[in-house]
Amino acid sequence: MTKDRSATTxxxxxxxxxxxxxxxxxxxxxxxQQKLLAGYPGAALLVGAGGEVICSNVKAAGLEALIEHEAAxxxxxxxxxxRSAKSVAAGSVSLSSAKGEIVLEISVVPGPGDAGEMxxxxxxxxxxxxxxxxxxxxxQRYKDLVEVSSDFSWEVNPExxxxxxxxxxxxxxxxxxLIDKKAEDFVISPEEFSPLPFVSERSLDNIEIxxxxxxxxxxxxxxxxxPLMAGENGGEVWKGTRxxxxxxxxxxxxxxxxxxxxxxxxxxxxxxxTIRDELEPHNMLNAAAAATAxxxxxxxxxIYRRDEDDKFSTAAEHGNIEGLDKLDGQxxxxxxxGQVVEISIGKWQVLATSTNYRQSVxxxxxxxxxxxxxxxxxxxxxxxxDIANQLGIANEQISNHERIVALSRTDGMTGLLNxxxxxxxxxxxxxxxxxxxxxxxxxxxxxxxxxxxxxxIHGHQAGxxxxxxLRDLLMEMSRPGDVIARLGGDEFGMWLDGISPEVTENRxxxxxxxxxAMRKFSGDADHPxxxxxxxxxxxxxxNETLDEILARADxxxxxxxxxxxxxxxxxxxxxx
Numbered sequence: 185m186t187k188d189r190s191a192t193t194x195x196x197x198x199x200x201x202x203x204x205x206x207x208x209x210x211x212x213x214x215x216x217q218q219k220l221l222a223g224y225p226g227a228a229l230l231v232g233a234g235g236e237v238i239c240s241n242v243k244a245a246g247l248e249a250l251i252e253h254e255a256a257x258x259x260x261x262x263x264x265x266x267r268s269a270k271s272v273a274a275g276s277v278s279l280s281s282a283k284g285e286i287v288l289e290i291s292v293v294p295g296p297g298d299a300g301e302m303x304x305x306x307x308x309x310x311x312x313x314x315x316x317x318x319x320x321x322x323x324q325r326y327k328d329l330v331e332v333s334s335d336f337s338w339e340v341n342p343e344x345x346x347x348x349x350x351x352x353x354x355x356x357x358x359x360x361x362l363i364d365k366k367a368e369d370f371v372i373s374p375e376e377f378s379p380l381p382f383v384s385e386r387s388l389d390n391i392e393i394x395x396x397x398x399x400x401x402x403x404x405x406x407x408x409x410x411p412l413m414a415g416e417n418g419g420e421v422w423k424g425t426r427x428x429x430x431x432x433x434x435x436x437x438x439x440x441x442x443x444x445x446x447x448x449x450x451x452x453x454x455x456x457x458t459i460r461d462e463l464e465p466h467n468m469l470n471a472a473a474a475a476t477a478x479x480x481x482x483x484x485x486x487i488y489r490r491d492e493d494d495k496f497s498t499a500a501e502h503g504n505i506e507g508l509d510k511l512d513g514q515x516x517x518x519x520x521x522g523q524v525v526e527i528s529i530g531k532w533q534v535l536a537t538s539t540n541y542r543q544s545v546x547x548x549x550x551x552x553x554x555x556x557x558x559x560x561x562x563x564x565x566x567x568x569x570d571i572a573n574q575l576g577i578a579n580e581q582i583s584n585h586e587r588i589v590a591l592s593r594t595d596g597m598t599g600l601l602n603x604x605x606x607x608x609x610x611x612x613x614x615x616x617x618x619x620x621x622x623x624x625x626x627x628x629x630x631x632x633x634x635x636x637x638x639x640x641i642h643g644h645q646a647g648x649x650x651x652x653x654l655r656d657l658l659m660e661m662s663r664p665g666d667v668i669a670r671l672g673g674d675e676f677g678m679w680l681d682g683i684s685p686e687v688t689e690n691r692x693x694x695x696x697x698x699x700x701a702m703r704k705f706s707g708d709a710d711h712p713x714x715x716x717x718x719x720x721x722x723x724x725x726x727n728e729t730l731d732e733i734l735a736r737a738d739x740x741x742x743x744x745x746x747x748x749x750x751x752x753x754x755x756x757x758x759x760x
Contacts, residue, residue, distance in 0.1 A: 217230055217238060217239050217301075218239055220295075220296070220303065221239065221240060221241040221244075221303070222241055222460075223460050224241060224305055225243075225453065225456050226243055226305060226306055226307045226308070227240075227241070227243040227244040227246065227247040227305070227306040227307075228240065228241050228243075228244055228247075228303065228304065228305045228306070229241070229244040229247060229248055229251075229303075229304050230295060230301055230302070230303055230304075231251065231263060231301065231302045231303075231304055232299075232300070232301055233299060233300030233301065235251075235260070235263070237251060237252065238301065242577060244306070247259075247288075247304065247306045250277075250279075251304070255279075256277045256279065258275060258276075258277045258290070259277060259290055259292075259304065261275075262274070262275050262290055262292045262304075263292050263302050263304065265292070266292040266293065266294060266302055267294070267300065267302060270294055271294070272291060272292065272293050272294075273291075273292045274289070274290065274291045274292070275289075275290055276288065276289050276290065276309070277290055284310075285310070286308070286310050287308075287309045287310045287313050288306045288307065288308060288309065289306070289307040289308075289309045290304065290305070290306055291304075291305045291306075291307075292304050292305075293305070311445065312442075312445070315438065315441065315442045315445065316442070318438055319435070319438045319439065319442065322434050322435050322438055323435055335350075335354070335405075335428070335429060335430050335431045336349070336350060336354035336355075336405065336428060336429035336430070336431070337349070337350040337427075337428050338350070338354070338362075338367075338382075338426070338427060338428070338429070339412075339424060339425070339426040339427075340367055340382055340383060340424050340425050340426075341423075341424045342422065342423060342424055343366070344366050344367055344368060344380075344382065344383045345364050345365060345366050345367070346362045346363050346364065346365055346366075346367060347363065347364075347424070348363075348426075349362045349363060354429065355370060355395050355396070355397045355398060355403050355405075356397045356398030356399055357398050361398075367380065367382035367383070368380050368382065368383075370395050370396050371393060371394075371395055371396075372393075372394040372395060372396060372402060373394075377393075381393065381407050381409055381425075381427075382407075382409070382425060382427075383425055384409055384411060384425055385411045385422045385425075386411060387409065387410045387411065388407065388408060388409050388427075389408045390406050390407075390408060391406070391407045391408070391409075392404060392405075392406055392407075392432075393405055393406075393407050393429075402433075403431055403433045404431070404432050404433045404436045405429040405430060405431055405432065405433075406429065406430045406432050407427060407428075407429050408427055408428055409425050409426065409427030409428075410425070410426055410427065411424075411425050412424040412425060412426055444563055447563070448563055448566060448567050448570070451479040451480065451567055452567065452570050452571065452574075454475060454479055455472060455475045455476055455479055455571055455574070456574055458471045458472065458474075458475040459471060459472050459475075459574065459578055465578075465581060465582045465585040466499075466582060468578050468581075468582065469487045469489075469499045469500035469575070469578065469579075469582070470500045470502075472487060472500065472571075472574075472575060472578065473485045473486065473487050473500040473501055473502040474502040476502075476549075476551065476571055477502045477503045477551070479567075480551060480564060480567060480568075482503070482551045482552060482553045483503050483504050483532070483552055483553050483554060484501065484502060484503025484504050484505055484508075484551070484552055485501065485502050485503060485549070485550070485551050485552075486498060486500070486501040486502075486505070486508075486511070486549075486550045487499050487500045487501070487539075487547065487548075487549055487575060488512070488515065488539075488547045488548040488549070488550075489546065489547045489579055489582070489583075490545060490546050490547050490548075494516075495516070496512055496515045496516070496547070496548050497512075498512065499547070499579075499582075507529065507530040507531060507532065508529060508530075508532060508534075508552065510529055511527070511529055511534060511536075511550060514527055514529075514536075515536060515548050515550070518536065518537065518538040518545065518548055523537065523538070524536070524537045524565050524568060524569060525537070526560060528555065529552075531554055531555050532552040532553070532554065532555060533552060533553055533554070533555050533556075533560065534550055534551070534552040535550065535551050535552070535560055535564055535565070535568055536548060536549065536550040536551075536568075537549055537568055537569055537572045538572065539572045539573075539575040539576035539579055540572075540573075540576045541576045541577065541579065541580040546576060546579045546580060546583070547575065547576065547579045548572075549568060549571060549572045549575055551564070551568060592604075592605075593605035593609070595669075595670040597648065597651065597652070597670075598651065598652065598655045598670050600655060600668050600669050600670045600676075601667065601668070601669035601670075602669065602670060603669065603670070603671045603672065603677075605669070606667070606669030606671065606677055606679075607669075607730065607734070610667050610669070610679075611667075611679060611730055612730065614667070614679065614681060615722070615730065617681075618681065618682075618722065618724055619724045621682075622724055622725075623681070623682045623724070624682070624683065624684060624685075624721060624722060624723050624724070625679060625680060625681050625682065625683060625721070625722040626679070626680045626683050626685075626688040626691075626719055626720070626721055626722070627677065627678075627679055627719065627720045627721075627722065627733055627734065627737045628676075628677065628678040628679075628680070628692070628695075628717055628718075628719055628737070629671075629675070629677060629717065629718040629719070629720075629734070629737035629738050629740070629741045630654070630658065630675065630676040630677070630678065630715050630716075630717050630741075631674060631675050631676075631715065631716050631717075631741055631745070632650070632651075632654060632674035632675075632713065632714070632715055633712070633713065633714040633715060633716055633745075633749040633750060634706065634707060634711035634712060634713055634714070634749075635647065635650065635673075635674040635713065636707075637706070637707025637708060637711040637713075638650050638705055638706065638707045638713055640707060641707040641708060642705075642707065646705060649705065650702065650705040650713060651670075651674065653701075653702055653705065654674075654676065654699075654702065654715065655668075655670075655676075657695070657698055657699060657701075657702070658676060658678055658695075660698070661678075661691060661694065661695050661698065662678060662680065663680070665681055666678065666679060666680045666681065667679050685721055685754070688719060688721065688754070689754060692717060692719055692752040692754075693752075695715075695717065695752070696715070696717065696750070696751055696752055699714055699715045699750075700714075702714060702715070712750075714749060714750040715750070716741050716744035716745050716749050716750065716751065716752070717741060717744065717751070717752035717753070718736075718737045718738060718739065718740030718741025718742070718743070718744065718752070718753055718755060719737060719740060719752060719753065719754050719755060720733045720734070720736035720737035720740060720755040721754070721755075721757065723757065726757065726758050726759075728758055732758070736755040736756075736758075737755060739755065740753040740754065740755035741753070
């Protein structure tokens with residue numbers, strides 16, 4: 185049973201490491217605990233004093249499964265070691281999976297406070313270990329070959345021509361094909377050497393030279409040589425050079441691949457850190473576009489978000505965007521799966537891919553450079569995919585932020601602004617603009633008459649329909665630039681910019697007249713449903729505060745209420 189569970193857990197680790205699933209958030213986890221883990225680029229989670237997982241980041245699903253199913257007892261040992269020593273504990277864990285062995289570097293750090301919480305962080309070292317192992321094996325292989333027999337033994341005469349080549353030949357040529365040929369004819373950029381090591385008159389050791397293979401490829405060889413000297417007329421005369429070459433092409437390619445992998449990791453860490461350092465969600469994408477262009481050394485970068493109509497809209501861009509107007513329309517074919525496409529637009533070579541969250545496309549990423557004969561490098565393809573994976577998460581975070589902001593500013597039933605957003609955000613901005621432009625405005629304070637009877641007699645469903653009816657009426661009476669809010673249960677506010685007292689009074693008459701249609705929702709004939717409206721004019725010359733304007737409109741509305749309801753009253757200006 186334990187063996188099956190361990191195998192299942194390791195498979196889950198392998199699958200979920202590549203799936204980008206969301207992290208776990210316990211209902212008891214605090215915002216501070218979640219933020220503690222969110223910034224770590226790898227898998228990280230918080231373990232409580234009892235060994236339970238409190239919360240984790242988006243990459244920690246597999247790590248969480250290992251701990252919960254006790255599939256890696258080494259991790260538990262590290263946690264206990266760090267807890268008892270009250271210091272950092274680190275170690276590595278090896279796991280078998282369907283794709284081979286996975287090597288994780290585990291670090292355990294005591295959490296903040298004295299609650300016994302531990303932060304467990306994991307870093308996947310599989311790729312680096314595999315590359316390092318391949319490099320070590322490559323070096324050992326060539327060392328063994330050299331010890332048995334030199335790869336390429338040779339001798340040249342004073343004219344620099346081969347007079348001896350080891351029987352197995354070299355750089356794709358048979359030995360006889362190299363005899364009587366000049367060594368410099370096979371060396372790449374021989375002018376860079378002074379003198380060329382093949383004709384050196386002094387001993388040399390471990391000189392790196394690139395040579396042409398017979399098949400047109402290149403080979404890197406390490407050359408060691410000794411000069412051949414002979415006495416003539418009482419002195420020594422150079423008669424040629426003899427030496428050996430060791431082919432290290434594969435070793436250099438492996439070293440180059442490892443260096444490129446490390447460079448890609450550095451670029452990705454730089455971009456992710458830049459995004460993480462931005463507190464404002466929308467600034468994340470601007471920072472990411474600039475960081476991507478700089479890190480990849482391209483002419484520009486553009487980040488897209490997918491809107492409700494499934495179209496890509498530009499969210500951030502950096503660099504030279506001249507002549508890229510047609511780019512947006514060519515991105516609709518992008519799909520999930522990390523496919524990277526190359527697009528030619530005018531003088532630009534464009535590389536683009538989609539950003540995804542939970543197997544759904546939520547945006548796109550594109551970079552471009554000036555068209556040349558050189559194609560995009562493999563590193564660009566790999567990096568843009570890695571960056572897109574991070575941006576898919578960022579796009580989702582921004583969407584969540586926008587939804588939260590919208591919910592905090594709007595009334596759930598009517599979709600209008602709520603009281604806080606109306607009075608604390610919207611009106612202060614409008615008043616500042618009106619002060620600069622020296623324009624007047626009007627505040628309508630609208631309260632429904634006899635609304636309680638509607639709920640009491642016909643029920644709350646009828647009451648909701650009456651509320652929506654008044655909302656629709658106010659929207660019909662307002663202009664696109666005006667703003668309407670639901671201030672309370674049956675109270676509404678409407679602000680009209682740049683309107684005179686005369687036009688305001690005409691608008692109020694029309695509103696009262698139109699409100700007669702609401703009588704169909706009345707509780708009974710003795711309590712007709714209608715509205716009472718108090719109106720206060722805003723004049724920038726009066727230096728009146730918003731609270732004072734609201735108080736005048738509210739007082740004017742109660743004048744209507746006390747006078748019998750179903751009408752409007754214009755509040756007197758300050759000082760009248």
